[in-house]
Amino acid sequence: NAGVTQTPKFRILKIGQSMTLQCTQDMNHNYMYWYRQDPGMGLKLIYYSVGAGITDKGEVPNGYNVSRSTTEDFPLRLELAAPSQTSVYFCASSRSLATNEKLFFGSGTQLSVL
């Protein structure tokens, strides 16, 4: 049971470089999310999607872009990496907005920008 899969697990970028964090889920979930977690902090929502072709900003969207061309995939793009983007990034998904609907997380991507 794959669930939510993120790649890569670790990455080091130089300032100004770009990269795409990949996220795919095999549960046919409509809702997908990108969070970042800084040390000792809770998770902050970057972007989310309620279905293929529909995305919206979360709390901390600056410096990131997303797309959702299929139900399964929700990549996160960093165009000009900055040290402030050093963090652990988590992708998550849920099936619906029902009040008993749980959130499923990937194992995370640890990104360092030097």
Place this chain on the structure above:
Amino acid sequence: KQEVTQIPAALSVPEGENLVLNCSFTDSAIYNLQWFRQDPGKGLTSLLLIQSSQREQTSGRLNASLDKSSGRSTLYIAASQPGDSATYLCAVRRETSGSRLTFGEGTQLTVNP
């Protein structure tokens, strides 16, 4: 704006002890509250979800309670084991935030053999 606070930030207990983790939130208009477990280098795993109409949920040695009016939730862990060592986070989904969750900073639990 919803704010979620977890106390304590870290907790160390001997094996076998019963313990309580606390979560407080500022806006009582919530759809649900989830408790997650996070192991080092791993993603988050949902442990318990309490809907706004519920008072508590139980799973094995875990019991989570919700008091919306006071903006508080507790996670009770009975007969703690070293395998319970992890960071526990709570997250609330507000009525006005669609599908988005607001997370607390987490409580890092260490259970010593």
